[in-house]
Amino acid sequence: MKYHRIPDETIGRLPLYLRELRLLSQQGRQNIKSGEFADSLGVNSAQIRKDLSYFGAFGTPGVGYKVKKLLRQLCSILKLKNIHKVALVGVGNLGSALLSYSGFAQFGFEIVAAFDSDPNKIGSIRNNVTVEDTSKLSTLKNRGIKFAIIAVPASAAKEIADQLVKAGITGILNFAPSCLVVPKKVKVISIDIAIDLARLPYYSRVTLNK
Amino acid sequence: MKYHRIPDETIGRLPLYLRELRLLSQQGRQNIKSGEFADSLGVNSAQIRKDLSYFGAFGTPGVGYKVKKLLRQLCSILKLKNIHKVALVGVGNLGSALLSYSGFAQFGFEIVAAFDSDPNKIGSIRNNVTVEDTSKLSTLKNRGIKFAIIAVPASAAKEIADQLVKAGITGILNFAPSCLVVPKKVKVISIDIAIDLARLPYYSRVTLNK
DNA sequence: GGTTGTGAACCACTTCACAGCC
DNA sequence: GGCTGTGAAGTGGTTCACAACC
Numbered sequence: 001m002k003y004h005r006i007p008d009e010t011i012g013r014l015p016l017y018l019r020e021l022r023l024l025s026q027q028g029r030q031n032i033k034s035g036e037f038a039d040s041l042g043v044n045s046a047q048i049r050k051d052l053s054y055f056g057a058f059g060t061p062g063v064g065y066k067v068k069k070l071l072r073q074l075c076s077i078l079k080l081k082n083i084h085k086v087a088l089v090g091v092g093n094l095g096s097a098l099l100s101y102s103g104f105a106q107f108g109f110e111i112v113a114a115f116d117s118d119p120n121k122i123g124s125i126r127n128n129v130t131v132e133d134t135s136k137l138s139t140l141k142n143r144g145i146k147f148a149i150i151a152v153p154a155s156a157a158k159e160i161a162d163q164l165v166k167a168g169i170t171g172i173l174n175f176a177p178s179c180l181v182v183p184k185k186v187k188v189i190s191i192d193i194a195i196d197l198a199r200l201p202y203y204s205r206v207t208l209n210k
Numbered sequence: 211m212k213y214h215r216i217p218d219e220t221i222g223r224l225p226l227y228l229r230e231l232r233l234l235s236q237q238g239r240q241n242i243k244s245g246e247f248a249d250s251l252g253v254n255s256a257q258i259r260k261d262l263s264y265f266g267a268f269g270t271p272g273v274g275y276k277v278k279k280l281l282r283q284l285c286s287i288l289k290l291k292n293i294h295k296v297a298l299v300g301v302g303n304l305g306s307a308l309l310s311y312s313g314f315a316q317f318g319f320e321i322v323a324a325f326d327s328d329p330n331k332i333g334s335i336r337n338n339v340t341v342e343d344t345s346k347l348s349t350l351k352n353r354g355i356k357f358a359i360i361a362v363p364a365s366a367a368k369e370i371a372d373q374l375v376k377a378g379i380t381g382i383l384n385f386a387p388s389c390l391v392v393p394k395k396v397k398v399i400s401i402d403i404a405i406d407l408a409r410l411p412y413y414s415r416v417t418l419n420k
Numbered sequence: 421g422g423t424t425g426t427g428a429a430c431c432a433c434t435t436c437a438c439a440g441c442c
Numbered sequence: 443g444g445c446t447g448t449g450a451a452g453t454g455g456t457t458c459a460c461a462a463c464c
Contacts, residue, residue, distance in 0.1 A: 097307035171410030187413035200381030203397035
């Protein structure tokens with residue numbers, strides 16, 4: 001295939017494919033065709049084949065894809081073959097929930113550090129992680145931690161992001177309702193739960209009966 | 211302007227504009243020009259003008275937009291002028307965090323009901339909300355609740371979604387790692403935190419030094 | 421003079437459709 | 443025969459650029 005820039009949209013879908021393949025694998029499925037796979041994800045089958053084709057030819061014409069093999073390939077493409085250490089900043093309600101969230105493990109993520117600015121929380125242990133003072137964020141550089149989750153109030157997020165960048169973090173998952181400005185080499189993915197919720201009413205047909 | 215179907219992408223950005231306008235309003239700003247507004251959000255200024263133009267002409271040539279007026283217009287477009295009651299299904303770690311999350315209020319959302327299948331949780335009170343048995347989901351129909359948040363394990367999500375649809379819910383914010391199939395009249399927005407995190411390593415330049 | 425609102429141009433992603441292969 | 447991989451066509455969102463307006 002000729003060279004093509006790989007769309008961000010494609011990268012966004014690959015983890016979804018991975019999630020579904022895991023499910024198929026657990027169900028004992030050996031093979032899957034792009035058509036059936038697409039149906040279960042609610043996308044077009046050509047979309048899946050095209051997405052995969054950016055990275056090589058993983059299937060067999062007339063047969064389909066081997067579930068386990070494709071699973072490994074996707075992990076490799078997404079650089080999920082090794083365990084990734086993650087730092088959590090902000091141990092409030094949301095941060096605490098994230099600390100005990102089991103869903104990260106399946107993609108090889110492990111929260112190994114937690115930070116907060118509240119003296120009452122610093123030093124406490126949650127899910128085997130000791131909460132450290134945010135002034136210690138610079139130590140991440142020497143601890144092999146490249147990813148961070150921001151779960152602090154909007155007012156503090158920009159400052160935290162700056163410190164994370166200085167500490168050599170290359171990827172940030174941001175839950176603060178704030179637009180973060182970072183150098184190009186750092187990737188930020190922002191999730192604002194309230195904003196996602198705020199999109200729903202628009203689509204809701206106004207019904208006259210209550 | 212001629213008729214145009216309004217892109218989903220536009221609807222996705224409007225709450226972001228709303229969030230930023232709130233900030234500007236709090237700072238006492240009276241007016242904002244699309245150029246400055248765009249810069250603060252990291253988007254193109256024509257994008258903002260085009261997004262708004264789908265709904266009417268809200269600005270003044272040569273001057274810009276009145277912050278408070280635009281704020282009201284956006285609330286109106288997004289149907290956020292009234293309080294929206296929300297039901298939460300799944301009172302685990304994430305669900306509990308969502309119950310005490312203060313960010314929903316600014317868009318007029320209020321979690322007024324919570325459901326779980328765990329007998330130990332049913333009947334308990336959290337954030338002034340009594341946890342009910344999931345078998346009571348059908349009562350939502352008569353309680354004026356049109357939106358729901360799913361925060362249950364993937365294995366239970368499909369079943370819960372079906373029950374929510376039957377109970378007249380028109381919008382779902384889904385945190386379960388599962389593709390939900392619902393009638394067209396129901397809008398689902400899915401957030402899978404682990405999947406968003408799983409996109410980060412791909413973008414991370416592999417550095418040789420640890 | 422400066423900014424909005426918007427048709428037109430542009431660009432990028434999606435879908436089609438079929439050659440190639442099993 | 444059936445499905446993959448992919449160039450080509452289609453589609454839709456983004457950006458340009460400027461007329462209209464304050």
